[in-house]
Amino acid sequence: MTPTDRIIQRDLMIEALAGRMAEDSSLFFLSADFGAPALDNLRNRFPDRFLNLGVAEQNTIGVAAGLALEGFKVIVYGIATFISMRPFEQIRTSLSLLAANRAINVNIISVGAGMSYDVSGPTHHCVEDLPLMRVLPNLEIFSPSDGGLIRMFVAGMLEEPYPKYIRLEGKAVEPVHNHLSEPDFRRGFREVRKGGEVCLVATGFMTHRALEVAETLAAQGANPGVVDLFLLKGLDRTALAKVLAGYETVVSLEEGYLGVGGIDALVCQVINPLANPPRLLSYGLPHGYNFERASREELHLAAGIDAPTVARQLAHSLLACQASAPVP
Amino acid sequence: METHQSLRSKADWIRRQTLALHKAAPETRLASSLSCVEILVALHYHLLRIDPADPLSDKRDRLIVSKGHGTISLYPILADRGFIPAWELERPFLSGSLLKVIPDTFIPGYETTNGSLGHGLGVGVGVALGLRAKGSDRLSVVLCGDGEFNEGSMWEAIMFAGHHHLDNLTLIVDLNKLSMLDYCDNIIKLSPLSDKLSVFGWKVWEVRDGHDFDQLMPPLAEALAGGHGQPTAIIVSTVKGKGVPRLERDSLCHIRSLAADEVDRLLGGDNHDAD
Numbered sequence: 322m323t324p325t326d327r328i329i330q331r332d333l334m335i336e337a338l339a340g341r342m343a344e345d346s347s348l349f350f351l352s353a354d355f356g357a358p359a360l361d362n363l364r365n366r367f368p369d370r371f372l373n374l375g376v377a378e379q380n381t382i383g384v385a386a387g388l389a390l391e392g393f394k395v396i397v398y399g400i401a402t403f404i405s406m407r408p409f410e411q412i413r414t415s416l417s418l419l420a421a422n423r424a425i426n427v428n429i430i431s432v433g434a435g436m437s438y439d440v441s442g443p444t445h446h447c448v449e450d451l452p453l454m455r456v457l458p459n460l461e462i463f464s465p466s467d468g469g470l471i472r473m474f475v476a477g478m479l480e481e482p483y484p485k486y487i488r489l490e491g492k493a494v495e496p497v498h499n500h501l502s503e504p505d506f507r508r509g510f511r512e513v514r515k516g517g518e519v520c521l522v523a524t525g526f527m528t529h530r531a532l533e534v535a536e537t538l539a540a541q542g543a544n545p546g547v548v549d550l551f552l553l554k555g556l557d558r559t560a561l562a563k564v565l566a567g568y569e570t571v572v573s574l575e576e577g578y579l580g581v582g583g584i585d586a587l588v589c590q591v592i593n594p595l596a597n598p599p600r601l602l603s604y605g606l607p608h609g610y611n612f613e614r615a616s617r618e619e620l621h622l623a624a625g626i627d628a629p630t631v632a633r634q635l636a637h638s639l640l641a642c643q644a645s646a647p648v649p
Numbered sequence: 650m651e652t653h654q655s656l657r658s659k660a661d662w663i664r665r666q667t668l669a670l671h672k673a674a675p676e677t678r679l680a681s682s683l684s685c686v687e688i689l690v691a692l693h694y695h696l697l698r699i700d701p702a703d704p705l706s707d708k709r710d711r712l713i714v715s716k717g718h719g720t721i722s723l724y725p726i727l728a729d730r731g732f733i734p735a736w737e738l739e740r741p742f743l744s745g746s747l748l749k750v751i752p753d754t755f756i757p758g759y760e761t762t763n764g765s766l767g768h769g770l771g772v773g774v775g776v777a778l779g780l781r782a783k784g785s786d787r788l789s790v791v792l793c794g795d796g797e798f799n800e801g802s803m804w805e806a807i808m809f810a811g812h813h814h815l816d817n818l819t820l821i822v823d824l825n826k827l828s829m830l831d832y833c834d835n836i837i838k839l840s841p842l843s844d845k846l847s848v849f850g851w852k853v854w855e856v857r858d859g860h861d862f863d864q865l866m867p868p869l870a871e872a873l874a875g876g877h878g879q880p881t882a883i884i885v886s887t888v889k890g891k892g893v894p895r896l897e898r899d900s901l902c903h904i905r906s907l908a909a910d911e912v913d914r915l916l917g918g919d920n921h922d923a924d
Contacts, residue, residue, distance in 0.1 A: 349782075369782070370782075372778075374809065375805075375808075375809070377805040377808075377809065379767075379771065379801065379802040379805055380771045380774070380802060380805035380806050380809055382771070383768060383770070383771020383772045383774065383775060383802065383806060384771055384772075384774050384775035384778065384806075384809070385775060386761075386771075386772045386775055387771070387772040387773060387774060387775020387776040387777070387778065387779060387789075388775040388776075388778060388779045388782075389775075390711075390760070390761075390772070390775070390776055390779070391775070391776055391779025391780060391782075391783065392779070392783075393779055393782070410765065411768065411771070411802070414762050414764075414765050414768050415761065415762060415768055415771070415772055418762045419754065419761060419762050421754070422754055422755060423754060
């Protein structure tokens with residue numbers, strides 16, 4: 322992997338969208354006064370279909386709903402914490418509820434998932450949005466771990482006539498998926514590393530953490546798998562259950578609160594109906610805010626979700642599990 | 650004026666029908682539904698281009714009812730004009746009925762989700778932008794209450810619409826002066842609303858008696874005729890609970906329900922219209 326393989330998800334998404342806007346005059350781009358270098362190019366190219374709604378997230382969602390009712394495909398672009406939580410009731414009332422019997426193609430691009438904005442502190446740490454968005458019917462959540470998934474989304478799912486919440490990582494990340502087909506994409510998850518006894522399940526940035534953990538464990542002789550989740554509502558649960566059923570231990574790893582409806586709950590709901598469900602271990606944030614001025618590594622270390630800590634604990638746990646296994 | 654006489658008759662009939670609907674479901678917001686009867690009659694029978702046979706046609710004017718729960722009075726209009734079968738008025742608010750206590754988008758004639766305040770204008774702004782982008786000459790018309798102006802989302806939309814000169818957008822304010830618990834001006838003083846909208850770039854008309862078609866029709870027609878180069882607003886002063894003296898005098902009329910026998914007395918012995 323070379324540094325040039327690392328991409329900023331926001332920039333890649335905007336470039337892909339600009340390409341679509343050139344072909345499709347029904348695409349509108351609304352920003353809640355949030356920018357990016359790539360966005361400067363887009364707004365110069367499409368001055369009639371780019372609008373800065375200002376620091377007004379509630380109106381941004383309302384206007385997006387109105388444009389969607391008129392048949393436009395709408396992109397809403399903002400900082401993750403603000404575009405997800407400030408207008409939450411607008412998202413519920415004018416997107417989720419309205420989509421029950423109207424075509425509402427509104428795509429909320431939420432930039433700065435999890436602790437992307439590490440040093441900015443807890444107002445900018447977006448660690449609540451996944452449970453909030455999972456709660457809403459008629460709305461898909463797209464949480465990509467890499468640029469390939471973003472390209473696939475823009476080429477396909479962007480056309481779907483329902484609201485979507487798109488959760489983008491703020492830091493540069495490396496590729497995770499190779500040769501993903503459209504049917505693979507629609508399954509909403511992928512076993513990016515096949516393993517034996519233990520499988521880590523994560524989404525977005527944390528999939529990269531899970532891969533680090535897996536490499537550490539593999540270096541110690543274990544054979545861990547990794548599943549990347551990217552369509553958090555529409556994913557093929559039956560197929561995911563089938564994959565996870567092949568493991569003794571499943572580990573959910575998230576940059577969000579434990580026990581309040583995040584990835585841990587999703588994985589639990591998927592494996593629970595199995596006849597012999599794997600053991601589930603969950604790693605996530607304690608239910609509080611971290612006010613320290615800290616890097617993401619430091620924040621993860623404080624929460625116990627950094628790769629070395631997770632790898633060390635899993636190694637112990639797996640050994641304990643083997644030690645207590647009944648002798649045949 | 651002959652036209653206004655027929656509109657007045659229509660309004661009387663709709664008030665009686667609204668009372669009959671309220672009798673079937675005391676949970677309906679009667680007082681709030683009675684203040685906007687004349688506004689709805691003017692829009693539906695005279696001013697807006699909406700074809701009941703094709704209520705989502707691209708050629709329609711869009712009427713976005715932001716004070717949705719306060720428009721039970723729109724149900725008889727929708728039945729009378731043929732948006733919904735007339736027999737729906739005889740079986741409202743039952744399991745499986747089309748007509749619910751709070752209107753929804755499954756009822757032809759309603760454009761957006763109702764029941765939560767401060768949402769309609771933002772959506773109406775988006776609709777107006779969309780119509781403009783499509784080169785359509787149709788209108789985005791939003792009906793709201795005055796209590797809704799407490800919501801910050803209203804002012805976000807008002808500032809945006811003025812800035813962008815959305816001259817295909819009209820806001821009609823049913824200024825019935827009452828929120829749920831008190832007079833609006835006792836909660837957060839709204840007046841002078843006309844001045845406030847004007848400084849944000851809107852062209853504003855005021856109607857002193859929104860139950861008088863002679864006063865109501867000219868500014869509505871002028872605003873909706875367009876060509877003003879800016880969004881338009883008509884602030885229509887109305888009486889909450891209009892037509893029911895007990896409600897007209899009650900600052901808590903928003904949450905009052907009338908007993909069945911009280912509705913019967915109001916409709917009089919001759920209540921064939923409410924059947």
